[in-house]
Amino acid sequence: MRIGVITFPGTLDDRDAARAVTHGGAEAVALWHADADLKGVDAVILPGGFSYGDYLRCGAISRFAPVMNLVIEAAEKGMPVLGICNGFQVLCESHLLPGALTRNSDLHFLCRDQEIEIISNTTAWTTSFNVGDKITIPLKNGEGSFQCDNKTLAQLEGEGRVIARYVGENPNGSRNLIAGISNARGNVVGLMPHPEHAIDRLTGPSAQGLGFFTSILNAMVK
Amino acid sequence: MAIIVVEVMLKPEILDPQGNAVASALPRLGFTFAKSVRQGKRFEIVIEGEPTPAQLAEVEKAAEVLFSNPVIETYVVRVEK
Numbered sequence: 001m002r003i004g005v006i007t008f009p010g011t012l013d014d015r016d017a018a019r020a021v022t023h024g025g026a027e028a029v030a031l032w033h034a035d036a037d038l039k040g041v042d043a044v045i046l047p048g049g050f051s052y053g054d055y056l057r058c059g060a061i062s063r064f065a066p067v068m069n070l071v072i073e074a075a076e077k078g079m080p081v082l083g084i085c086n087g088f089q090v091l092c093e094s095h096l097l098p099g100a101l102t103r104n105s106d107l108h109f110l111c112r113d114q115e116i117e118i119i120s121n122t123t124a125w126t127t128s129f130n131v132g133d134k135i136t137i138p139l140k141n142g143e144g145s146f147q148c149d150n151k152t153l154a155q156l157e158g159e160g161r162v163i164a165r166y167v168g169e170n171p172n173g174s175r176n177l178i179a180g181i182s183n184a185r186g187n188v189v190g191l192m193p194h195p196e197h198a199i200d201r202l203t204g205p206s207a208q209g210l211g212f213f214t215s216i217l218n219a220m221v222k
Numbered sequence: 223m224a225i226i227v228v229e230v231m232l233k234p235e236i237l238d239p240q241g242n243a244v245a246s247a248l249p250r251l252g253f254t255f256a257k258s259v260r261q262g263k264r265f266e267i268v269i270e271g272e273p274t275p276a277q278l279a280e281v282e283k284a285a286e287v288l289f290s291n292p293v294i295e296t297y298v299v300r301v302e303k
Contacts, residue, residue, distance in 0.1 A: 057291055064288075093291065100293040102232075107239045147236055147294055173237060 001026040001220050004041035006071070008033040008062050012049035013084065013196060020196040021045065024213025033065040043080040043124070043216055044071055046087025048140075048194055058101060058143050059089030072096060080124035080216055081188045085141050088180070088190030097181055097190045098156070099148030104141070105173025113205040114139035114193050115167040116179045120160050123186040124219035128211035134167055135208035137198040144192045146174035146181070156181055163189060224273055225302040226281050230290045231262035265289055266302070273301055 003021045005028055007014045018028035029041050033051075038044070052061035062068060068090070075081045075096050083091040091097045104110060115136045118129040129135075148156070153175055156162055164180040172192075180191035195209025232238050238260050245259040269277060281299050290297040 056288070060288065060291065092293070098293070100291055102236065102294060103239045105237060105239055107243055145237070149235075149293075173239075 001043075001217060002029050002039075002041045003027070003216065004029045004031040004038060004044045006031045006033060006044060006046055006067055008049070008051035008065060010050040010053050011047055011086070013047040013194065014049070016194075016196040017045050017047040017084065020199045020210065020213045023199045023210060025217055026213070031067055033062065033067050036066040036070060038067070038070050038074065042220055043082070044074070046071075046081065046083040046090050047196070048085030048087060051086055051090065054086075054143075057089075057093065058086060059091075059093040062086075062090045063093040068094060075183075075188050078185060078187050080219060082125050082212065082216070083188075083190045084194055084196060085144070085192055088192055089143065091188060091190045096188045097183060098152045099146055099181070101141075101143050101192070102145045102147050103143050104145055104171075109140075109142040110144070110171055111138070111140040112171075113137070114171060114179075116164045116193060117167050118164055120163045120182065121215075122160070123163055123182040123189050123215075125182075125189040125191075125212050125215050126163055127218045128215040133208075133211075135198075135211070136206050137193045137195050137209045138205065139171060139193040141172075141192060144172040144174065146178040146192070148175065159184060164191060164193075224269055224271065226267040226269060226273055226278070227300050227302050228265040228267065228281065228285045228289045229262060229298045229300075230265070230285075230295050231260060231297075232295055236294045263289075 005017045021028040118133040165177040182189045195212040198204035198209030241259045241261040285297040
């Protein structure tokens, strides 16, 4: 099982994402934004960071990177894609996921350990969890407030496409405390906090983030 | 040479924390005129000659896919005199 991790100019978390993929038991394959080549990977992770300096809007320029055309095409055919933080923003700008991520309601860049609750374990990236599991992983972003219109929100909730919610006080003004969502098919998932930074007690607040990277193996075996 | 201006604003229902921060800074400086402030973006696109309707249609298209995110923003295209 080969999982691609895309590096855009300004990406920060590609190495941690690749390390998490390896810890999860798959092979990590480095992908470059300017290459129109997915190197035959089975799934793709869009890692966190500040791709293209967050110019224009977070993720807005990355959406048009040559590699993204292939990711969008493959995702529409069912290839699993996980966007973390900036990757989530790229997925929204690409219209693979609905809604948008906007400036945190208090304007502060947040960097802290955040408890989230798993709401759906039927997506390609969440099968290792039980619904209701509470896990603590880092949250670090300036534009993490999930926004969408009421119709989209009702649809996400009604179709069970909210995959994780913040526990406790709303950290960034996200609607319905949404920390992550999926597309209708469940192969594309966007998550604002960072599971790839919580795969090892030595360097993370927990090892509970690993579940996202073992889930994908279950999904592929099925 | 002409300048085509694209102005992008957050939709009214989208929270604008930057605008709110500016609004709360104004009275601290003694400016009491503002009921609220919204902050947006302005793009100036320089073209050769006077813009043709076809060019303006292209700019509209670019405003839809790149300059703005229609999920959270609206845009206006106009030619600067």
